[in-house]
Amino acid sequence: AQKVTQAQTEISVVEKEDVTLDCVYETRDTTYYLFWYKQPPSGELVFLIRRNSFDEQNEISGRYSWNFQKSTSSFNFTITASQVVDSAVYFCALRHNQGGKLIFGQGTELSVKP
Amino acid sequence: EAGVTQFPSHSVIEKGQTVTLRCDPISGHDNLYWYRRVMGKEIKFLLHFVKESKQDESGMPNNRFLAERTGGTYSTLKVQPAELEDSGVYFCASSLRTGPQWPQHFGDGTRLSIL
Numbered sequence: 171a172q173k174v175t176q177a178q179t180e181i182s183v184v185e186k187e188d189v190t191l192d193c194v195y196e197t198r199d200t201t202y203y204l205f206w207y208k209q210p211p212s213g214e215l216v217f218l219i220r221r222n223s224f225d226e227q228n229e230i231s232g233r234y235s236w237n238f239q240k241s242t243s244s245f246n247f248t249i250t251a252s253q254v255v256d257s258a259v260y261f262c263a264l265r266h267n268q269g270g271k272l273i274f275g276q277g278t279e280l281s282v283k284p
Numbered sequence: 285e286a287g288v289t290q291f292p293s294h295s296v297i298e299k300g301q302t303v304t305l306r307c308d309p310i311s312g313h314d315n316l317y318w319y320r321r322v323m324g325k326e327i328k329f330l331l332h333f334v335k336e337s338k339q340d341e342s343g344m345p346n347n348r349f350l351a352e353r354t355g356g357t358y359s360t361l362k363v364q365p366a367e368l369e370d371s372g373v374y375f376c377a378s379s380l381r382t383g384p385q386w387p388q389h390f391g392d393g394t395r396l397s398i399l
Contacts, residue, residue, distance in 0.1 A: 220385075261327060265384050270317065271332060271342075272319075272329065277324075
């Protein structure tokens with residue numbers, strides 16, 4: 171089975187708090203790719219990051235960081251010192267080496283209050 | 285460079301009517317994808333074009349949905365006749381090449397409401 175689960179439907183935090191968005195995936199393939207997308211209120215899905223299954227190094231980009239752990243099939247996303255502009259729906263997605271389609275999770279709606 | 289453009293942004297029609305959604309990919313992108321999100325659930329894949337050819341249409345829900353990409357440029361997705369369960373947001377995405385190292389760039393989506 172190929173599946174992505176984002177168990178947190180909605181998260182609400184106060185500005186400057188750190189927040190982690192969870193993503194758990196299922197796949198039988200050894201080569202695959204994981205993605206995070208952000209959907210702000212404007213509606214467009216914005217690509218944030220891509221990781222392949224052979225690279226478990228954590229990645230940091232400004233206030234954003236990603237923790238990829240194959241042992242737990244997780245690819246979690248942390249926002250440090252959250253800001254109101256981070257309010258959006260965040261989607262985690264899985265893609266296999268062959269084929270083009272992305273398999274998305276249900277999305278986590280993050281609300282950052284001032 | 286213009287991004288992926290979708291038209292209309294919002295469409296409200298009655299059950300049984302026909303609706304056509306349009307997607308203009310980023311110029312030069314061979315790959316075009318259609319996805320939809322129904323009732324706040326996960327975004328689901330519908331189909332994938334490489335130029336004008338359908339590479340994968342495994343996600344198309346039934347024969348009421350028809351996608352075309354004549355000439356390998358813009359694409360249309362027609363729903364005929366529309367049913368209540370077709371309501372949702374339809375996203376289009378494009379990528380320069382097929383491989384996973386080429387990210388898919390998404391449009392703003394078309395919100396389809398069936399009454």
